[in-house]
Amino acid sequence: MIKVGVVGAAGRMGRNIIASIDDTEGVELGGGTESAGHPDLGRDLGELAGLAKKNVALTDDVNALVDACDVIIDFTLPEVSMATLKAVAAKNKAVVFGTTGFSAGQKREIEQAAKSIRCVLAPNMSxxxxxxxxxxxxxxxxxxxxxxxxxxxxxxxxxxxxxxxxxxxxxxxxxxxxxxxxxxxxxxxxxxxxxxxxxxxxxxxxxxxxxxxxxxxxxxxxxxxxxxxxxxxQSRQTFARGSVRAAQWVVSQPPGLYDMQDVLGLRD
CATH class of the missing domain: 3.30.360.10 (Dihydrodipicolinate Reductase; domain 2)
Incomplete structure (x- = not known):
């Protein structure tokens, strides 16, 4: 069973991703984070997503999240995603980024990190x-x-x-x-x-x-x-389902930087 962590778990996309994890065979929710001081810290992630209780609490510790999971999904902001990248690289785990708006310098940092970790970076997971x-x-x-x-x-x-x-x-x-x-x-x-x-x-x-x-x-x-x-x-679920599919795929790949064309087998 692949354990998936969600950064930005209390946001609109985060809740949709949690619901998609719950609806997908072969994966389970390993945890979720939000920024320090977020009002939902400590709440059960299942209840946050409108599901049954999962006995997994929302935290602000991305390093602990990476420790507990095989792959991280992050649809947040560039500065948050760069912190996620650092934590993932330190533990040699896998990551799926749906974040947009990265600067050229941030993209270079991701490319460099992907020489040793597995990373899917896609502006749209649909x-x-x-x-x-x-x-x-x-x-x-x-x-x-x-x-x-x-x-x-x-x-x-x-x-x-x-x-x-x-x-x-x-x-x-x-x-x-x-x-x-x-x-x-x-x-x-x-x-x-x-x-x-x-x-x-x-x-x-x-x-x-x-x-x-x-x-x-x-x-x-x-x-x-x-x-x-x-x-x-018509629904954010289309992006959430794509990100979970990417997470399932990337954990078994060699280190590298991939996108959804790779995940879906559309690459020429």
Whole structure:
């Protein structure tokens, strides 16, 4: 039985992950943490997630969590995830990060740590979104420079990073497929007057409203037709289930940095 720990266990995603662990054969909840001073510290994790009592209390000790578990799932903030990474690396355990908004330097730290630990890092754990990643690259290669690319993402008003990690990843995939440098052609929102759209621009646009869980649309606009790919998440459970699937998979892998394309066998 694989013991899974959850960092940020009292949050919306944390509670969904606990519910998914409870609903998945071959895994069990090993513990969960929140920051020091959190009002739910000491509460039973099962009850926090709306389940039967698990006799596992919410704590603020990530090192003890890592000791007790085979793999950690972390959907929090970059600074919290970096502390999780340090604890996991010290114990040579496995980790699944669904956190977004990492800086370039933080990503380098994760890459370095993954030389000795097993790590899944993915901006979106949804199976459908990861199929979208694969399709978007293939469509971009087929259509080439004759079609303009615009990416639109929408999330709830509380989301801190913009554009979303998923939209960033889609733009990276499309840019790679079209052999473009995203730093040179990425356009993030538009305002005012210009001479029109640049020939090789990749537009990325952000919407924030209400309680939208996550929507992503990729538009390929040609002269006389438009092809669109879209994904809409109706529940956070889709991300939670994907993270638990990643946790089950990564514990048996050699050290390395993986993403959901690896987990789902979609890697070319």
């Amino acid at each position: 199976i459908g979104v990861n199929v979208l990643f694969k399709i978007a690259g293939e469509v971009a290669r087929v259509l080439g420079d004759a079609y303009d690319v615009e990416i639109v993402e929408a999330h709830h008003k509380f989301k801190k990073d913009a554009p979303s990690g998923t939209a960033v990843r889609i733009s990276e995939i499309v840019a790679d497929a079209l052999e473009r440098n995203l730093d040179e052609v990425g356009v993030y929102g538009r305002k005012g007057f210009s001479d029109g759209r640049g020939e090789k621009e990749i537009g990325v646009h952000t919407l924030r409203a209400g309680d939208i869980i996550g929507e992503h649309r990729v538009m390929f606009g040609g002269m006389g037709e438009t092809l669109e790919l879209s994904h809409r998440a």
